[in-house]
Amino acid sequence: MAQEKEAIGAMEWKIKMAGGSSESLAPTKARGYPGIAWLALKGLVVGLVMKVWNFLKKAWDMGHNEPRKVIHCLKVGVALTVVSLFYAMRPLYKDVGGNAIWAVMTVVVVFENTVGATLSKSINRIFGTFLAGFLAIGIHCIADLSGKDVEHFITGFSIFLLASAATFSRFIPSVKARFDYGAMIFILTFSLISVSGYRVDQLFDLAKHRMSTIIIGTSLCIVITMIICPIWAGEELYMLITRNMDTLANSLDGCVADYFNNSGGFAGDKESDNKLLGYKCVLGSKATEESMANFAIWEPAHGRFNFRHPWKQYLKIGALMRDCAYCIEALNGCVSSENEVSELTKTHISNTAIKVSSDSSMVIKELARTMKTMKKSSAIDLLVGEMSNSVLKLQEDLKSLPKLFINPQQLLQEPESPGNDNKTKAEAAAVALMDIIPLVTLTSLLVEIVARIEGMVSAVQELGKLAEFKAAGDRKANQNQTTNKVIPDQSALQRV
């Protein structure tokens, strides 16, 4: 792989050199219009080659990073080649008339990335075709009985009516989510059969051939998609949610820690940026989650998921995670845009604030672990309790921060005492409210984030009930308890 990359680098270098040399040599060679035209053409070609090259490089990187996509492409290739071979075999070909082409078409249209999507399209295609075929033949029979003149009118009118109605049904959200493709196939098949009715007498044969070719095509797709490295929409959704939980936890932890470690704002370095990316991913994953959940309901039992796994609950958890991410976003914005806070006041609550964020992220990570292991967590209640304790402590700390809060005008007149080394003395001194605004905001938002995390906890517990998670093993629970155990702060429990 390293060799290939080197080779690519070398080739790119050659192309760059070629482009560079043509530009530097050309002016000395020719200065007239043809020369300029030649130069422009050369520049254009080199530019185009570079563009194509960059595109290919990006594509290569994508394929390299996500080999499952490459596997999917090969699967499509295999399915199409197999169905073409089937077409090439004369006996089979004769059996379905000239309509074997429908099998090829079915494979191209139905084969999707995930098993759920393929199944959804297949079932939609089969039932859409079936329903439309029956209706079309029925209407054709009626039209046949009513004479030549009325026949055309009936056919035209039925096409108009059913096409309009089916198109309308595609706007209805519940139909759109599951049967959009089926409605389109319904219109397609109905029109094709009705229209063919003008010509072909063997309408039943046509319908039969179309059905059998579609079944051949869809079966092939389903078999290949489920046997060769299957990608399950349900598992994708599950992975997405648990991965997002981890990144959300890291993001929350990183944001708060960064604020207190770097004086006055967030560091702009790469590591911190990567941590921040977490919540952005969560903010933008709604559409993916919904489509995955829609496909997942079509999937049979696979891996640890049974047929009626509560996929909708994952959407709820996803929505609650987004609610949490909104707050982190606001926190990120508010805290970094405010005036700087003096180091002294910051250090006063930094430990508790970092404790709250790390406790919260621990809860989120425990939720992710619960989902990953599919075992009820025995540590979660303890962790949530600890998180609540930390929040109370944070509020206490904030309250005790400025022992006296004097009118800022007076503060400005008096020069600040250089008592940085003497902490307790300085704490007793006056602190301007404006100075601690970011800290108050941070606290408020952390309190809100904690409240939303509690919502996530109950959603995951509900998922545990619905999906019948097993009880946790004692080993894991004990481990968590020993690593995270704290003596509950009784004074802090007395709510303000």
Add this chain to the structure above:
Amino acid sequence: MAQEKEAIGAMEWKIKMAGGSSESLAPTKARGYPGIAWLALKGLVVGLVMKVWNFLKKAWDMGHNEPRKVIHCLKVGVALTVVSLFYAMRPLYKDVGGNAIWAVMTVVVVFENTVGATLSKSINRIFGTFLAGFLAIGIHCIADLSGKDVEHFITGFSIFLLASAATFSRFIPSVKARFDYGAMIFILTFSLISVSGYRVDQLFDLAKHRMSTIIIGTSLCIVITMIICPIWAGEELYMLITRNMDTLANSLDGCVADYFNNSGGFAGDKESDNKLLGYKCVLGSKATEESMANFAIWEPAHGRFNFRHPWKQYLKIGALMRDCAYCIEALNGCVSSENEVSELTKTHISNTAIKVSSDSSMVIKELARTMKTMKKSSAIDLLVGEMSNSVLKLQEDLKSLPKLFINPQQLLQEPESPGNDNKTKAEAAAVALMDIIPLVTLTSLLVEIVARIEGMVSAVQELGKLAEFKAAGDRKANQNQTTNKVIPDQSALQRV
């Protein structure tokens, strides 16, 4: 319309009555197993009828509320009927061989809700077919020259290779956004022609017929979609963004006003809920905006939009609006979940806070107006200045809120003085920091919201430059200035 509604209501009532009477009469008639089975069957049928009825009612409501969707359905009906008529006419039918069915298929597949989507699919279909046709014929010629045995191998291998490559290209985001359908059609056509190559000698004729039927189908779709009540994706995007701006403004205004008007939290009444809906709409409109922008770039000049209208800029504005909505969401959560604030401290800053929110919403509404009129706003700078002034004032007010900030422990020991009527005296008294946390958070978030609105302002101004908005008429500008004019507060401009 009212009559129809009445009729529906009456019918529903009849069905309800029928369902009710069957249940009440049946137990007296029969009590054995057959009776129970009959009852169950009847219940099932009535339940099913009710379900279907509710579905139809919902569909009717949707059609009633959004007549453009109904018009779209009728357009699809018309297009399909026309193309079927074309199929019925023998001379035209003979001209394209037996392939006239492709025209019907094209109409079903290509006809979309918006002009942009229809154009995008049409162009994708034409170019995908064209490219695949050329390639397939080329490869077929090469295969023909290389003998019978190698021919099959070449065809199979080329299908495998090109199908895999085209499928892979569909994963690349830039291709997926614009040419996803084209890539699918490419695979489809290439396979069909290659496979037909095994049988049909008149490959050129097939390709020619397929091309001409596709062109007939797409032209029909484009003509109908552009002539009968066209729905432009660009205009939809534009309407969505401006509508979202208005709702965002109302939502912001409503949230803050509600908090100060209803002591301690948001009112749960309908009006307030509707206002809150605003930012939720903004949060959830990312996917729609992106697909609309992707379709809009295919559209020709229409209405007030030229061909190269900067649609991408609308996405930027949409993203900035979402950033703003995140903050409103956090504000909504934080402020309502906190402890209650005493009325006294609340009234102290309520006027300024409401002023900030109303100024902010005025700026957003002015931005919406700028976009609606497509004229540069002369009032926007003034409004932004006013908004900034209000923010400074709010910060001043917050600063002056607790003249003395005593350790809460001391406060608790002393009973609160009943000086509610004497405002200045009470203000001088101590206020616990915990009490004003929601106000500090509110202020912080308002400051952040204002900063984000300023980002929106510059994005809209950039749009004005890119789309060459005209300068504002004097009348409008003057009107805005007189309604909103304030004397800038000089003292407030001195930043804290």
